Amino acid sequence: MSEKYDQIRPIVWRNGALELLDQRLLPARNAFVRLSEAGAVARAISDMVVRGAPAIGITAAYGVVLAARARFSKEPNAWRRLIRDDLALLAGARPTAVNLAWSLERMTKVIDRGCEENPEGILLDEARAIHAEDIAANRRMGELGAAILGEPGAVLTHCNAGSLATGGYGTALGVIRSGYAAGLVRHVYADETRPWLQGARLTAWELAHDGIPATLLADGAASYLLDKRDVRWIIVGADRIAANGDVANKIGTYNLAVSARYHRVRFMVAAPTSTIDMAIADGSEIPIEQRASDELLCLDGRRVAATGVNAWNPSFDVTPAALIDALVTERGVVERPNADKLARLMNLNAFTAAD
Amino acid sequence: MSEKYDQIRPIVWRNGALELLDQRLLPARNAFVRLSEAGAVARAISDMVVRGAPAIGITAAYGVVLAARARFSKEPNAWRRLIRDDLALLAGARPTAVNLAWSLERMTKVIDRGCEENPEGILLDEARAIHAEDIAANRRMGELGAAILGEPGAVLTHCNAGSLATGGYGTALGVIRSGYAAGLVRHVYADETRPWLQGARLTAWELAHDGIPATLLADGAASYLLDKRDVRWIIVGADRIAANGDVANKIGTYNLAVSARYHRVRFMVAAPTSTIDMAIADGSEIPIEQRASDELLCLDGRRVAATGVNAWNPSFDVTPAALIDALVTERGVVERPNADKLARLMNLNAFTAAD
Numbered sequence: 001m002s003e004k005y006d007q008i009r010p011i012v013w014r015n016g017a018l019e020l021l022d023q024r025l026l027p028a029r030n031a032f033v034r035l036s037e038a039g040a041v042a043r044a045i046s047d048m049v050v051r052g053a054p055a056i057g058i059t060a061a062y063g064v065v066l067a068a069r070a071r072f073s074k075e076p077n078a079w080r081r082l083i084r085d086d087l088a089l090l091a092g093a094r095p096t097a098v099n100l101a102w103s104l105e106r107m108t109k110v111i112d113r114g115c116e117e118n119p120e121g122i123l124l125d126e127a128r129a130i131h132a133e134d135i136a137a138n139r140r141m142g143e144l145g146a147a148i149l150g151e152p153g154a155v156l157t158h159c160n161a162g163s164l165a166t167g168g169y170g171t172a173l174g175v176i177r178s179g180y181a182a183g184l185v186r187h188v189y190a191d192e193t194r195p196w197l198q199g200a201r202l203t204a205w206e207l208a209h210d211g212i213p214a215t216l217l218a219d220g221a222a223s224y225l226l227d228k229r230d231v232r233w234i235i236v237g238a239d240r241i242a243a244n245g246d247v248a249n250k251i252g253t254y255n256l257a258v259s260a261r262y263h264r265v266r267f268m269v270a271a272p273t274s275t276i277d278m279a280i281a282d283g284s285e286i287p288i289e290q291r292a293s294d295e296l297l298c299l300d301g302r303r304v305a306a307t308g309v310n311a312w313n314p315s316f317d318v319t320p321a322a323l324i325d326a327l328v329t330e331r332g333v334v335e336r337p338n339a340d341k342l343a344r345l346m347n348l349n350a351f352t353a354a355d
Numbered sequence: 356m357s358e359k360y361d362q363i364r365p366i367v368w369r370n371g372a373l374e375l376l377d378q379r380l381l382p383a384r385n386a387f388v389r390l391s392e393a394g395a396v397a398r399a400i401s402d403m404v405v406r407g408a409p410a411i412g413i414t415a416a417y418g419v420v421l422a423a424r425a426r427f428s429k430e431p432n433a434w435r436r437l438i439r440d441d442l443a444l445l446a447g448a449r450p451t452a453v454n455l456a457w458s459l460e461r462m463t464k465v466i467d468r469g470c471e472e473n474p475e476g477i478l479l480d481e482a483r484a485i486h487a488e489d490i491a492a493n494r495r496m497g498e499l500g501a502a503i504l505g506e507p508g509a510v511l512t513h514c515n516a517g518s519l520a521t522g523g524y525g526t527a528l529g530v531i532r533s534g535y536a537a538g539l540v541r542h543v544y545a546d547e548t549r550p551w552l553q554g555a556r557l558t559a560w561e562l563a564h565d566g567i568p569a570t571l572l573a574d575g576a577a578s579y580l581l582d583k584r585d586v587r588w589i590i591v592g593a594d595r596i597a598a599n600g601d602v603a604n605k606i607g608t609y610n611l612a613v614s615a616r617y618h619r620v621r622f623m624v625a626a627p628t629s630t631i632d633m634a635i636a637d638g639s640e641i642p643i644e645q646r647a648s649d650e651l652l653c654l655d656g657r658r659v660a661a662t663g664v665n666a667w668n669p670s671f672d673v674t675p676a677a678l679i680d681a682l683v684t685e686r687g688v689v690e691r692p693n694a695d696k697l698a699r700l701m702n703l704n705a706f707t708a709a710d
Contacts, residue, residue, distance in 0.1 A: 220607025252575025
């Protein structure tokens with residue numbers, strides 16, 4: 001990737017406050033909201049001003065900076081205790097993405113270091129580090145994922161696992177960006193991704209921004225696409241990965257994995273190791289967020305479904321590790337992930353860190 | 356079904372003209388459009404005022420009545436020649452549903468019978484017969500389909516194959532209605548069915564009308580549903596069935612069939628024999644309608660996708676016979692359909708008719 005690459009930046013710390021690109025308005029409007037208070041940051045996560053597991057983690061980290069500033073200015077001797085409420089509020093903003101807990105844990109370690117001076121500076125340093133490391137991880141995943149694509153061809157992606165879902169560059173879209181730059185991705189098919197239309201609104205916007213040829217389709221058309229067109233890989237992100245390699249990701253992902261196996265199309269998950277939750281044995285333990293029925297029953301605030309029906313609206317589903325051909329992380333590629341391979345991947349880093 | 360059953364009637368011949376329930380406005384508005392000219396009938400089919408393979412066939416038959424009246428009144432000696440243009444216009448209104456051609460063929464046989472008097476009466480009789488036979492076929496399919504459901508449980512359907520898609524009662528929804536009345540269908544899950552939302556707008560409306568408990572879901576959530584909930588059957592309609600049993604139906608159907616096989620959920624197609632096209636050897640020969648990209652790129656007339664992307668919008672897909680557990684027709688149930696079984700089914704009727 002050239003140094004001049006025009007990176008989409010959905011999360012910006014500017015003049016002492018957090019600015020988030022309001023993803024609910026894209027692609028019609030490119031507008032930032034400015035947040036200077038942790039409660040507002042938690043609401044922005046719940047309301048999906050920002051979404052995508054790594055992006056949520058980074059956003060929460062900056063939220064801790066804002067919380068520390070407020071607590072320290074009011075109660076310089078009790079802020080460490082009082083900030084626990086803010087941490088809990090941020091942690092509860094959305095349940096599925098483990099990056100949120102991971103990022104808050106990193107921030108908590110800095111809080112617990114125990115220096116008595118104003119904590120804003122060291123917490124901001126840590127939030128910036130989380131942010132920068134995420135972008136670097138995406139770049140590395142891009143390289144590693146592109147390296148296993150094989151023959152040039154078309155790929156299919158679901159939801160948005162791009163710059164908008166991360167610190168920048170993207171997980172699945174990072175692999176696609178690197179693959180396109182290397183001439184290995186010729187065309188990108190993108191599921192529109194109901195009910196929130198992340199594919200139509202966000203992924204299409206990112207691909208158009210980068211000049212990568214892209215075609216949208218209805219989620220239900222994916223199997224027919226795999227039957228009719230030469231799609232070489234399905235590439236998606238992840239919101240939480242269990243210790244055995246089961247992957248929670250946007251609703252519809254599991255459907256694609258089932259179809260990919262039937263059509264002998266390879267299935268890749270790209271996610272930083274911050275998405276791997278070694279405390280959870282398998283996917284059945286991952287909390288799956290249920291969102292409001294209105295996301296399906298209404299369209300643009302107008303009721304489209306008949307009164308008298310309900311909706312089932314899980315925001316995520318779980319793809320078993322057995323359906324995943326490659327898990328691409330910043331530490332390396334795990335082919336056909338399982339508990340042993342993930343344990344080795346995660347320990348690898350512990351050793352590296354110890355060296 | 357009780358005689359007092361409050362049948363939804365989407366197609367009505369009243370006071371010398373055709374009235375169609377405008378399905379584009381449901382469920383917000385329950386309004387009929389009145390058509391007295393064949394060109395307007397063809398447009399109503401193209402524009403999806405009416406949709407669903409059997410309903411399209413019935414509508415076209417009434418369109419022929421209107422065409423004959425107009426042609427005969429102007430050119431009583433040449434109307435048989437001139438009406439060919441109207442027949443071609445109606446036949447071309449939508450490409451995939453074979454019921455359209457089947458119905459026009461029946462009307463053409465009446466035209467060709469060659470009586471010299473005003474043809475409106477005998478053509479109206481034939482159109483009414485096509486309409487009444489379709490409702491009777493739906494009732495029969497309802498009985499036959501319900502009889503193979505087995506243990507009571509939940510079912511999943513896609514798009515709308517109900518009263519609105521037929522003369523009345525429905526194919527897939529006919530089986531579901533009969534199954535619910537018999538206590539064998541306990542709950543109905545309905546895909547919202549992008550891009551046209553037939554599930555959310557039409558199927559939900561019909562199920563609410565009948566008081567059948569129903570839950571909507573995003574199309575991409577279907578595999579997760581099959582994994583998480585005890586769904587016993589997927590039941591869908593058909594727009595054209597090839598001689599080997601391959602089924603063209605609303606985009607997303609093939610995806611469900613692949614997932615049903617993976618999850619060991621049974622897959623039923625309910626369709627009258629007018630949907631079976633013995634002239635087509637297999638599904639690869641079925642013409643698949645491509646509809647406007649705007650159905651995906653826009654929502655309620657407003658652009659939702661970024662400029663610079665295209666959309667792939669096939670309105671139907673093809674499910675291979677090998678993925679179908681039961682084909683329910685008004686002549687009987689064909690388990691695991693194939694070319695031999697379909698030939699026997701269709702010949703059976705020829706023999707019955709000859710007896």
